[in-house]
Amino acid sequence: MNKAAFFDRDGTINIDKGYVHRIEDFEFIKGMPEFIKKYNDEGYKVIVVTNQAGIARGYYTQKEVDILHNYINEELxxxxxxxxxxxxCPHHPDFTGDCNCRKPKTGMIEQAIKDFDIDVKQSVLFGDKPWDIECGERCNIKSYYIQDLLNEYSEI
Known part of the structure; x- marks a missing residue:
């Protein structure tokens, strides 16, 4: 089994500027690339689980998100x-109805657990919102607010 470090995206990996989907709007939170590398180096699968309601709202497309995610990996x-x-999760209950993947529901993490044979007891989740933490805890994953950890990490 594998261990994983799950990350929310907006507000956790990058500065949340509201519906970030274009490369020119993307900006890493200071220290985050190095924080991700630390988990890569320690043998964790690094997995992003992100609500992207802007897709359901018609603000941007899945393809635009995919382009941004490729860019993130190029930068890393x-x-x-x-x-x-x-x-x-491309859904929003007001536009697409209910789903099982929009955090705090656990569908995205459950799928990742299956896809990567994840041991939740060895895994962690980082987020910036209560629904991120609730989602991780529902899956029995140790979950932390990223703001607290980045402050601690930057002092090391």
Whole structure:
């Protein structure tokens, strides 16, 4: 079995500027590429689980998100880091109805667990919103607010 470090995207990996989907709007949170690399180096699968309601709202497309995610990995590769997989919830209950993947529901993590044979007891989740933490805890994954950890990490 594998261990995983799950990350929310907006507000956790990058500065949340509202419906980020274009490369020119993407900006890593200071220290995040190195933080991701730390988990790569320790043998974790690094997996992003992100609600992307902007797709349901018609603000942008899945293809635009895919282009941005490829760019993120290109930037991470410059320091020897990478994200193994991106799981996206493109839904919003007001536009597409209910789903099982929109956090705090657990569908994205459950799929990643199957796809990567993840041991939840060895895994962690980082997020910036209560629904991120709730989602991880529902899957019995140790879950942390990224703001707290980045402050601690940057002091090391």
């Amino acid at each position: 590769a410059k320091i020897g880091a990478h994200i193994d997989a991106f799981y996206i």
